[in-house]
Amino acid sequence: MTLNKNDLIRMYKQMLTIRRFEEKVAEFLSQGTIHGTGHLYIGEEAIAVGACRAIENEDYITSTHRGHGHCIAKGADLNKMMSELLGKETGYCRGKGGSMHIADVETGNLGANGVVGGGIPIACGAGITIKMKKLKRVVLCFFGDGAVNQGVFHESLNLASVWDLPVVFICENNFYAMSTATKIAFKIKDLSLRAASYGMPGVKVDGNDVLKIYEEVIEAASRAREDKGPTFIVCDSYRWKGHSRSDAERYRTKKEVMEWKKRCPIERFKKYLLDKRYLTREMTEQIEWEVNLSIQEAVDFAQKSPFPSLKTLEQDVYAN
Amino acid sequence: MTLNKNDLIRMYKQMLTIRRFEEKVAEFLSQGTIHGTGHLYIGEEAIAVGACRAIENEDYITSTHRGHGHCIAKGADLNKMMSELLGKETGYCRGKGGSMHIADVETGNLGANGVVGGGIPIACGAGITIKMKKLKRVVLCFFGDGAVNQGVFHESLNLASVWDLPVVFICENNFYAMSTATKIAFKIKDLSLRAASYGMPGVKVDGNDVLKIYEEVIEAASRAREDKGPTFIVCDSYRWKGHSRSDAERYRTKKEVMEWKKRCPIERFKKYLLDKRYLTREMTEQIEWEVNLSIQEAVDFAQKSPFPSLKTLEQDVYAN
Amino acid sequence: MPTVELTYREALRRALREEMARDENVYMMGEDIAIYGGAFGVSLGLLEEFGPERIKDTPLSESVIVGAALGSALTGMRPVAEIMFMDFITIGMDQLINQAAKIHYMYGGKACVPMVLRTPGGSGTGAAAQHSQSLEGLLCHIPGLKVVMPSCPYDALGLLKSSIRDNNPVVFVEHKLLYSGRELVPEKEYLVPLGKSEVKREGTDLTLVALSVMVVRALKAADKLAQEGISVEIIDPRTLVPLDLEAIINSVKKTHRLLIVHEACKRGGFGAEILSQVEESDAFDYLDVPIRRLAGSNIPIPYSPGLEKGAVPQEDDILGAARKLVG
Amino acid sequence: MPTVELTYREALRRALREEMARDENVYMMGEDIAIYGGAFGVSLGLLEEFGPERIKDTPLSESVIVGAALGSALTGMRPVAEIMFMDFITIGMDQLINQAAKIHYMYGGKACVPMVLRTPGGSGTGAAAQHSQSLEGLLCHIPGLKVVMPSCPYDALGLLKSSIRDNNPVVFVEHKLLYSGRELVPEKEYLVPLGKSEVKREGTDLTLVALSVMVVRALKAADKLAQEGISVEIIDPRTLVPLDLEAIINSVKKTHRLLIVHEACKRGGFGAEILSQVEESDAFDYLDVPIRRLAGSNIPIPYSPGLEKGAVPQEDDILGAARKLVG
Numbered sequence A, B: 001m002t003l004n005k006n007d008l009i010r011m012y013k014q015m016l017t018i019r020r021f022e023e024k025v026a027e028f029l030s031q032g033t034i035h036g037t038g039h040l041y042i043g044e045e046a047i048a049v050g051a052c053r054a055i056e057n058e059d060y061i062t063s064t065h066r067g068h069g070h071c072i073a074k075g076a077d078l079n080k081m082m083s084e085l086l087g088k089e090t091g092y093c094r095g096k097g098g099s100m101h102i103a104d105v106e107t108g109n110l111g112a113n114g115v116v117g118g119g120i121p122i123a124c125g126a127g128i129t130i131k132m133k134k135l136k137r138v139v140l141c142f143f144g145d146g147a148v149n150q151g152v153f154h155e156s157l158n159l160a161s162v163w164d165l166p167v168v169f170i171c172e173n174n175f176y177a178m179s180t181a182t183k184i185a186f187k188i189k190d191l192s193l194r195a196a197s198y199g200m201p202g203v204k205v206d207g208n209d210v211l212k213i214y215e216e217v218i219e220a221a222s223r224a225r226e227d228k229g230p231t232f233i234v235c236d237s238y239r240w241k242g243h244s245r246s247d248a249e250r251y252r253t254k255k256e257v258m259e260w261k262k263r264c265p266i267e268r269f270k271k272y273l274l275d276k277r278y279l280t281r282e283m284t285e286q287i288e289w290e291v292n293l294s295i296q297e298a299v300d301f302a303q304k305s306p307f308p309s310l311k312t313l314e315q316d317v318y319a320n
Numbered sequence C, D: 001m002p003t004v005e006l007t008y009r010e011a012l013r014r015a016l017r018e019e020m021a022r023d024e025n026v027y028m029m030g031e032d033i034a035i036y037g038g039a040f041g042v043s044l045g046l047l048e049e050f051g052p053e054r055i056k057d058t059p060l061s062e063s064v065i066v067g068a069a070l071g072s073a074l075t076g077m078r079p080v081a082e083i084m085f086m087d088f089i090t091i092g093m094d095q096l097i098n099q100a101a102k103i104h105y106m107y108g109g110k111a112c113v114p115m116v117l118r119t120p121g122g123s124g125t126g127a128a129a130q131h132s133q134s135l136e137g138l139l140c141h142i143p144g145l146k147v148v149m150p151s152c153p154y155d156a157l158g159l160l161k162s163s164i165r166d167n168n169p170v171v172f173v174e175h176k177l178l179y180s181g182r183e184l185v186p187e188k189e190y191l192v193p194l195g196k197s198e199v200k201r202e203g204t205d206l207t208l209v210a211l212s213v214m215v216v217r218a219l220k221a222a223d224k225l226a227q228e229g230i231s232v233e234i235i236d237p238r239t240l241v242p243l244d245l246e247a248i249i250n251s252v253k254k255t256h257r258l259l260i261v262h263e264a265c266k267r268g269g270f271g272a273e274i275l276s277q278v279e280e281s282d283a284f285d286y287l288d289v290p291i292r293r294l295a296g297s298n299i300p301i302p303y304s305p306g307l308e309k310g311a312v313p314q315e316d317d318i319l320g321a322a323r324k325l326v327g
């Protein structure tokens, strides 16, 4: 599947949407408009967008605490997202979930997750459904480098492998789990080596290169759909912001952050598109304008929306 | 460290002790003299004996549900073991633990474990103690092939590796976890490959060759003592008996069992010792007689011992 | 009505068979459930009937068993997962408590997790501290989970079918000592609804709420007590969440005395919750004597047979507690 | 006696510092406890003071955190492990419940596991269902574990020191909303023993047993109630296991009324156990009205601020419940 110019521009726009969305969230977090915590995806936009562009609407994803990017890339409605973050009744979870639990099962987003690694076995479960119902779909399972040291990662990759489940495991390696550097949490440098334990293909890819990610996921997804089993893809990238709302960032240097900022996935893709003349300066301005507008609309929508009534408090603990 | 003739004969005798002990346990299980369940080590004697001969008294082991062999190889008192199995006050656990919880922390046996994989992180903990107290000891951590698919295996091997803990992880691969063949529970054939995920050495060894096991463990243990970190050793062997008390063994063929019985680790070692003239026919008979006597003594001791008084029921829930 | 005699084990198997035949989305997964038939033989024969796609042997990995079951439930299947011993739900606890139980609520009611987790609890088999626990109390504390504990073949069959049809995560707690118990059950299909208790024996002097295997022991004790002139009403809640409190209240209003009996450790066990709910209800005014709990000692289950028996209520203990309450 | 003002966070840090200085076998392990200082800053600065050997950052692996802590405790160390949020003890649950809690008993009393597991519970930070639970009830049900829940800096300091010196696995439950609360505490070293409750306010009309942050809310409510002429006695059990039942009983004998307040979900929460133990004690005869529990709703903690507050008892709820009980 090759991407045409429109696809590429759409991807660029999506990356920019994530960036601007997260910038707005950062603002809300520092103002206290958002009352919980938030984990920003800034710097890692290429992964969600490259990966989700490689699948279809009816395919599934499982996401993480750092999930806004996956959500947007899977096609979420910004209004409902922003409303959820502001705890409003019109949010994806009617204000009950917040940032770490945004989900939209109907459109294939099986949910963010507050538990690191918590979504990995859930992805296996979706894989079982696909296989048993012969749906030819695929599941993209996102998680961070930290999650790779959770027991459930191990159990899940093994199960997916022995059952040839149609899951693509995508590790977003931003080199830190909170303050814990991969170099102290792992003896190995290349996390994709772990695929060998499960007899599945493992690849490492530049997580700031949206097209490379797209290609790897396309390949992994098509293997999965052909019943050839799961793949483990490790995307090296970097989170520009602190881990969550409050992070003194004592564990890394300003210099390191600056170095990574130079490798901005959006700037890089923009340059590629400009070089290829898929994009002009005017078009980028137009896109910027559209993106900002959509975020502003989401903010307006969210701010105008009501908080959930206390009557809903005890609703929906059990399904009928 | 090379083994002299006496060492070798002691090892042979120990393997035989395990075999005869387990045969007696089998008898007690089928008679109902032992009221719980039991997991027999018959067929796998070379592993415990080869491994434990490679360490010192003050070193530690963690064991499993199939733990009698490790216990004996670590130098346990047969009387206390048999008493525990019969639920007597004189047993290692004063009748409170039974087969799956025999322990003798003072002599370095940190305990059998009823939870598959449950002992693996405990071994890491003992490794932490050794390291922090600069004891130069080592921990042998035994577990089955089934345990290799537990999340805690993953977390533990990773931790041991990043902290260079003095632990030798010894997988007793008998090709089945209860009825589940390794070929359905793993995509990979050689389980020792998993060591690579943790950046630690992994080796596969013939689990019926007591001397080969000894050599590998000697090497791994000396690396561990020198602060060079853990090793993962996979010993391929076979359990001759059913998984536990009741097992119709529908998952394997008689033929397969017969094939493995031909590779009996004890017969093999005996032949080696006879060939080398370390042992004579008369000596083997003498050993057989001594072993049987020690088992008989243990049985007598256990049978004469009292059951724990109901007064002990609520004792020892909390330590002072 | 034509009946057939079934063991608890067979009753469970029939429920599984009927539901799998009825709904192709129902499938089973767990350790050694296929060719081995499960550690307690519940699923024996189902592999031959439904094939390995629907009777799935998993690797020895409890967290992914729970997590994958929920993931497939979230996307349209109706898994029945088995955890070989209740003690090992602790390994899949995050997936059960933090994920399965909470998803419906966290997602604003927009998704559901129709899964059943079958697991055997209880002591009495000499398997000691890590294979004998009754941990249902932990689960009852977690909103979003339903907790079912049948005490006889009839209920086991009807409740398992209802659990499979329920749209929530249901933990279905079997008891090892009950598997071989027999009873006549209808040949025709039937359901037992979740959230409905049953009066297992009518009486007038004392209400005895018993869980799981304690129902069997309580029934025996009640026979003896009847000879002493003490008439005991035995209520089996059958499902702890949701709890049919009303039935207990009504019985207490009649008998004026309440004894709660369970095997789980007393401290923090579900008996405390039942006691508290009755205390908080209008049944309080009808009580002639304070409510009493008879439950497992606050100790891990010991191995030695005499100790093991001593750790949890036996028939004689029930007799004693009942006499004390009435006398 | 010279005093110094400390926050709850600082009090915990001082306890850790003092015990590490006193006993070289004491060390800490957990996620992000070293350079980051722990998610709530409790261990900030300890890395510089004690070095990375004793302030160990672990990989993101809760089961081995618990299991390795216990393994080192079994062999002579005194680890203080941290689980970043109480919700995630579920991941180390097997090691905690099936191993650490049971080893002393299973091994016939011949070995012990002197470890502390520190973990913050509670809601109020907008972190929603998977980062806000109060799961102490689960732990109280497991024999072999001790469970401690300090409500103020003084207790936090003294209890943490006692927990570290205790020879059993102790789960030490902190509360996120308490970390910044301040109080004067002695400059001199002191301990608070496990198993001793404290009367946080004396009163005559109602005994109010409150856990953790609810003590703070109860104290505020009691001030208001005093103005209405209602005199409330507030008891903070401080340790749930072992529980100082006697103090509660004595208070109830004086006030004739009992209200129990906690944040954890009501169903199966530890309030049910306290209620039941009082019911079963001789305090029963002194009760003028039935015992009442005020506790968290039986729901996962919701995100939206209004809902989140609505899910657990607030000062007003305590006021209402107290008035009802006395009125």
Ligand SMILES: Cc1ncc(C[n+]2csc(CCOP(=O)(O)OP(=O)(O)O)c2C)c(N)n1
Pocket: A039, A065, A066, A114, A115, A116, A117, A143, A144, A145, A146, A147, A148, A172, A174, A176, A177, A178, A243, D031, D060, D062, D084, D088, D091
């Ligand atoms: C099981 C669990 N342990 C700890 C936490 C607290 N926590 C939240 S995010 C995080 C770091 C996760 O690192 P990683 O998986 O690399 O994802 P990243 O934040 O870098 O995207 C931690 C420790 C958690 N949410 N879940």
Ligand SMILES: Cc1ncc(C[n+]2csc(CCOP(=O)(O)OP(=O)(O)O)c2C)c(N)n1
Pocket: B039, B065, B066, B114, B115, B116, B117, B143, B144, B145, B146, B147, B148, B172, B174, B176, B177, B178, B243, C031, C060, C062, C084, C088, C091
């Ligand atoms: C966590 C856990 N799950 C399941 C069981 C039940 N069980 C006991 S032994 C066993 C198989 C273990 O296989 P393996 O680790 O290969 O050891 P082996 O019995 O072959 O020596 C199972 C499933 C258990 N004890 N613990």
Ligand SMILES: [Mg+2]
Pocket: A144, A145, A146, A172, A173, A174, A175, A176, A177, A178
């Ligand atoms: Mg990371």
Ligand SMILES: [Mg+2]
Pocket: B144, B145, B146, B172, B173, B174, B175, B176, B177, B178
């Ligand atoms: Mg095996």
